[in-house]
Amino acid sequence: MLIKSVSEKRKESYISSTSLVIIALASAFFPRVLMLIKFPSMVNFLHFAIVPFVFGIAISKSRSQNRQQLAASKQILFTLLLLLTIGLASAFLNDVGLINVILQFLLFNEPWMLLLAIICIPMSTRSLNQCRNYVLGFGFINLIFALLQKFILRWDRGLDPCGGLDGVDTITGVFVCQGAGCIVGASVSMALSAHYFVAAKHRPLWLRGLIIFACLVQIRRFAQRFCTIVRVVTWIVMKPYSLDLREKIISTYEAGNTSIRQVAARFQVSKNTVQSLLKRKQATGTLKPAPATGGKTSQLAGFEQEIAEMVEQHQDYTLAEYCESWQEKTGVRVSESTMCRFLQKQQLTVKKNISQRSSRSSG
Incomplete structure (x- = not known):
């Protein structure tokens, strides 16, 4: 009973801390919308108190033993302290008000x-899933607001409530009537669309594509195209799934009592990704991603050792027999030309000439 009680208390603490993070994010996300419906202007400054409070609670309660988590936390904390120190020193030397430094x-x-x-x-x-869902929900609210402003409220045609902004800066999502609101709103929408398209592979492709299209509609203006370029470049250079994630996916599936579809939904990857990882581990015994190379990647890339062992064991095989043997071993069918190019690239030789044996067999 005591163990259960402690566990329940810890669980409640985790949920409470997660709720604090969500509240802090909301305080920075929605104040302009609240002001639009006649909340006092003070609501726009609440996040300056809420975010540092949540930050302090998180730091004081942290008990993580994960090395990567600790390393990332120390790096960010050191950088924040360094920036604050530089700001305070600059304020002292230039006789600037302390409140201005802190607010900045x-x-x-x-x-x-x-x-x-x-x-x-x-x-x-x-x-973690609760926190992720709230963050995604905030992003979708921003996108919906932007589409309403453009197609229903017609804010880009001079009907906006701000008055001081031209048509370029009025499609802002939830960041209403603030300088560069269109850039912030577009950045949030592009981050949402890129994450949803890549991470929510258990969702239909047409739905993920629709989110991309809606974001592109929002960011048509010139000032917002810069955001598109940045997000697209980031998307292109994204790294493959980490080795840690690959191992978690496979270990979860191998633990039993689950299906490939359920594993894919849990880790927010496609079914093909799970199947590919299972085949890679079965064929190579490792889940490490193949090294990136220029041009088209061979179907046999990453299997150099396995191919070499196959050639050593069956030096009198023809190309067709090598392809057949490889398919029996891995379930992957490759053409004779692919096998030939790979053997030449790896400088693998056999005792008997393959082409001569092939001609003798056909004769």
């Missing part, structure tokens, strides 16, 4: 403080 520090570094809070808080799988 919070304005530019709140995203990093929230990120560090999320990293430090010990979350259960349920709490």
